[in-house]
Amino acid sequence: MSRYQTFPLAVTALLLTSAQPAVAATFNVASTDSHEHWQSMALILGEERHFRAVETHSYSDSTLSLNTTQGVCDLPWLEMRVTLEQQQGESRAVNLVPARLRIDDNPIIDTMAEFITERGDDGFYAHFYLSDMETLIAEMQSGEALFIGFDQHEQEPWYMTFSLDGADEAITRMQALCSAAPATDTAP
Numbered sequence: 001m002s003r004y005q006t007f008p009l010a011v012t013a014l015l016l017t018s019a020q021p022a023v024a025a026t027f028n029v030a031s032t033d034s035h036e037h038w039q040s041m042a043l044i045l046g047e048e049r050h051f052r053a054v055e056t057h058s059y060s061d062s063t064l065s066l067n068t069t070q071g072v073c074d075l076p077w078l079e080m081r082v083t084l085e086q087q088q089g090e091s092r093a094v095n096l097v098p099a100r101l102r103i104d105d106n107p108i109i110d111t112m113a114e115f116i117t118e119r120g121d122d123g124f125y126a127h128f129y130l131s132d133m134e135t136l137i138a139e140m141q142s143g144e145a146l147f148i149g150f151d152q153h154e155q156e157p158w159y160m161t162f163s164l165d166g167a168d169e170a171i172t173r174m175q176a177l178c179s180a181a182p183a184t185d186t187a188p
Contacts, residue, residue: 033173036166040173042181051178053170055162064146064162066137066171073178076133080113080126080148080160088117098151099128101136103143103164109136113150126150141168 027043027050037057043050049070056063061083068076099113113126130136140146143164150158 031177033170034166035169035173037163038166038170040170040177042177049178049181051174051181053167053174055164055167057165058162059160062160064148066140066174068174068178070178070181071183073175073181076137078128078130078133078136080128081123082126084122084124087120087122089119090117091119092117094124099126100147100149101128101130102147103136103139104145106139106143137171140164141171143167 027045027048030042030044032039032041038053038055040053041051043052051068051070051073052065053067054063054065058064063081065079065081066076067079094115094117096112096114099111101109101111109130109132112129114129116125116127117123118125141164145164146162148160148162152158
């Protein structure tokens with residue numbers, strides 16, 4: 001993948017339509033550590049704990065993150081966030097599109113990405129449906145770059161590339177923070 005485009009204007013215009021006042025949950029960020037182009041951290045709201053390895057270096061308005069949740073550390077998810085011009089008025093799934101992921105020269109992973117907005121958040125999220133997270137994480141920890149391509153029907157695909165410099169350390173620390181977190185009581 002050698003062609004890179006910015007966030008499509010048509011999708012941006014679609015996402016910017018909101019009229020309701022927004023109220024979003026804001027997590028406290030704790031235990032932040034830098035790892036070259038990546039960071040690792042804990043996100044805390046009351047008893048709820050999430051842990052993140054995030055790359056903020058490649059784009060000024062976009063991040064790529066690998067995330068885990070306290071109590072289910074073995075179910076990580078990959079997410080990309082693009083900052084929009086205003087807070088969104090509603091939480092909704094905007095679209096489900098074919099996507100391709102590739103780390104360095106490894107085989108392409110064909111998947112689907114769900115485009116989502118969250119009420120009160122100025123972000124647009126892409127959540128990736130991946131069946132083999134263990135392999136993806138191992139490739140991220142040893143790779144140099146992660147390439148993402150989104151199909152846009154009749155338009156040219158939208159491509160992005162994220163650096164993996166420091167991903168190994170950030171992911172390892174994220175997993176350690178999650179494993180060390182106390183168990184939560186889910187009983188009513």
